[in-house]
Amino acid sequence: MSYLNQPDYVCYVCNCGSLKPISKIYFCRHCSKIRCGYCVCQEVDSHYCPNCMENLPSSEVRLKKNKCSNCFKCPCCFQTLSTRAGHVPLRVAPADGEDSKDVKTTPKKVYYLSCSLCRWTSRDAGIPDQSMATGGWPEQENPHTSRINALIDYHKILASIEKQQSERKKFRPKHPYMQIAMFRITSAMVRKHIGHPTKPTTESTDQPSPAVASTEVEELPTDIFTEPVEITKITTLEQRLQQPDVQTENVNELRPQHRQLLVRRSQRCRVCEHNLCKPDFCSQSAKFKIQLAAFYHVPEVRIVTCEPLRPGKSSELLLKFCNPTQHQTQVVLLPLDTPMTPILTIVDEKEEVKQDNAQQESESPNLLPSIVRQVPVVEETKPIRIIANADVVFPQNCLILPRRDDAAEYDDTGDTHNFQDDPKFVIWRKGNKAVIKLHVTPHENIKENNNQPVVIGFVMQYRYVNTITTLEHKAPQKLDLKVKLYLTIGNIVGSA
Structure with a gap:
């Protein structure tokens, strides 16, 4: 598990401005945007014991104190x-007429x-x-049980009185006796309403005695400085x-x-309120009913190798792209100042549709207006603190990645897609993976001794096929989505 302590060299920029690796972000198919941990809300699906794997309802969990x-x-x-399990000897009393000395023991x-x-x-x-x-193991009694129960009962009474007062303000009946019958009130309140004097004894027992702070501290035992301390x-x-x-x-x-007890939780998008990650209800199962992690929908970028970096000089950088979807996609690398507006088209290429702004808004098109839905809570956009300090020469050609095929991992015959790739741009290809070559030039103001890493950034535009059918679009759609990436490729090694 040493990789958990390594820094994230390839970071994706979420819509809220957070930089996260692809393993820690989700992809909402309804919003067509990536979501990080700040853009999702956590929901508890079920409670279970990690040892016996027993599912418990929420009401029973409260009674058992989790x-x-x-x-x-x-x-x-x-x-x-x-x-x-063990055995202990059990003495058996002698029968009538037998000698008392002949006592038998049975395990x-x-x-x-x-x-x-x-x-x-x-x-x-x-x-x-x-x-x-x-079971049947004896429970350890809490020495402060009576005090805790008294405080709980007292605060329950206060909560019921506050609830009665709030309900009384909403509805005030004309007859006073109707008010007594409708609301649950204590006997002291009834006596006060009808004019009888209240009992002082009941009031004193209802309210627990307040805690009193004391400055007196118990003295240390006399043998604390003389007896040796056994840490074990x-x-x-x-x-x-x-x-x-x-x-x-x-x-x-x-x-x-x-x-x-532990909980099985699900993640929900804060904007469109759709589930992004929902595990199976059975606690023994490791499967997910819904698993919209980003590495299932967004192309993954990895750093293969990079030549020694020197200020003002070009170095070769090899990046590996992987297509995790079941549809062919094409990837285009663009500068950081590229607009992030996606492009919407229909899968049927006979008819081209212009960009639909309503489709890309925060509200999902397949959700009907309802008063039950909560107001969407959107995370405020955070400023990106990382700054790219190197120039990248982007290729003009697009990179085509075939769909994911699990059987291709065991195929040693090589590539069978016959893509017309530029050998100066694509240097390796197998299955749904490809390695491209870029030229990186660090800025001249970077010094060798300040341990400042070289960071590059670009916008990755990729083709995504949305198979979710809505009322407006019953056919699958192709979306040219864009996401920003920042890559930490290394440190300056010095001038040649």
């Missing part, structure tokens, strides 16, 4: 605990929790063994934070904790 009731994690190393099967990593067991913490493997018997800070209600100091007082 924890699995069957799986536990080790309090020392936080790995999943497994249930082990009894018991179960306990064990960690296969750090060898911690529930017997080390003094937890009694269970006769059933399904003292809990670490991470172990204590896993049990915030108790925060035990000794290792033998640690108790197993329930395994926290």
